[in-house]
Amino acid sequence: MKLRRRRTAADGDWDEAAVLDEPAAPHAAEDDETGWQASVAGLSGMARLARVGIWVVIIAGPLLGSAALLSSAAPSQGVAKTAPETRQASAIGPSGFAQLFVAAYLEAGEGTEQNLAPYYAGSVTLTHAPGTRTATRTAAISAREVSPGYWSVTVAASIAAKTSKDSYRDAGVQYYQVAVQALGPRSAGGPSATESAVGYTAVSLPAQVAAPEALRPGDLGYGTSRGSGASDPATQTAAAFLNAFLAGDGELDRYTSPGVELQPVTPAPYAEVKITGVEDNSGDSAEQSVPADGAKRRLLVTVDATDSDGNTFPLTYALTLQARAGRWEISALDDAPALGPSSTPSAVAGTPSPDSDDSATDSPSPSVS
Template structure:
């Protein structure tokens, strides 16, 4: 028993010795059977231990793989449920504008001009050219379902008079229902595809003008009027005269490295400031601050052309201080908005009856 115990211990501590015992098999071993059995059991034990260590070592990896597998969608699910692309309204909107223009121009005998846009039967009784769209613009669109659009078109109308002259009939609004085929990028219902087409499902519907809005507050707050004593106002005036009227070099009034192209040929001969708002917080402060300090301006001007006509314009500028003077560092894309600035509806005009309060009259279609 003592020898057997030592042999087993030797197998755990010295694998090379056990390998030698297995390799040198004797007849005595066959008779007794115990030495070969112990050696075989020892080899199996080592194999089992190795397998256990592999499982232990791989445990964290297997756990991470299982976690990622449960947290992420399977590859098959990704293929069967691809992300839907957002549809573009450019095609349907452009088609609706063309349809409205053709519809307004058409008359008795020219109904066929509507065929490229609408396949339904149309019978018109007024003369062609009774109305003409001098300008159209899509001002709203809504995808009712994939490939099916509602587009609102604004049209500036010129109406023919009894003397065959035209009068301005104002802006009128038409809603058009459009079906599209093709990819989502063309307003259609599929992700990919080469064929693109549009058709109106009915004649246009004339609708009321959209609700007017007033803009939210701007992010300036300090009014300096039209006075020319403020150094920032002086820089803005000189810059805009160079920019719009070609009076002086533009780079004299811009920060180093700022590249702006003046309007050429110059459309105006003179630019005069009528109002300045900024974000300085103090209209009395006219000192130029330390280098690098910035100020945002909203500058309103009257620009006069060579014929003496004057037109109001507004420019958002960012100025930066350098060497004791203000320089234009940016011609901003849009005026700065105040915090939490949102547009609001214009208050409705007072009405004289309940009926007028609940309905909006719209120009009639002749």
């Protein structure tokens, strides 16, 4: 209980009567200096809200962190995904192994079966004499990967066959298919995506197969044939350039466009080069005079190249010429003759291989290459 005095309005005296004041509300208090009034109940409510907010933050923290982690791990929209690079297997190793196997197989005979052991682990029994056939040259003409590390290789072999007179005849080119398993990385023809030991083995003896179909080339991109006439300034430039290129007659830069760097064949293999035919893409009505600077012309030039012993060999060169300062200059030694706009090779019948003793010679046994 609190004893209060009440002051009268008339004289300002305090009423001495004691009155019982109501107990102060537990939720109210008065600040004598500032006059601010604070509610205890309100303060309690705010404290409870603060505690609830803290618990919300604590509980939500891991969830927000997980969401942020997933968001950072997800790919951004608009950024293309890069597919993992698949390394293509190389056929060089299996092809070379198949060539060696075919050469050893053709040379082997009764008593020399062990020469095939480095290539084929199976049992082999041969009844013909060693050296009955010899591969003078071999070349892998196709290689197909049947499954990772497993290859089918076709080898062409130029065969020399021994006759009853111990001479050799040309047995033509024959074809053999070899099944090869490879061990190692893809760069060696194997199945592994990483670097590992390399090895090859044939799973069977070679299988002789038919020759691939011969083809006739399609049309080339040279519509005009000018023969071997030297009156055309372009032909004159080509002749001088090829004599410098093959016979060392003069400097190449006298006949090439500025900035074109070509190296002559050294040492010069021929003493003389003579043009025997020229085809070009300029049309039958092309003027013989040199056109304006920058004009281009493509030539297919056939030559007879004669060496110091008087032997003559035919060669063909594809050249691009460009006009400058009133004359033609060589602007490129083309990698290959130009093809026509719709050039497609066509199949022709193959030529049979010689098989008679008429082609026999008394030459010694040729070496395997």
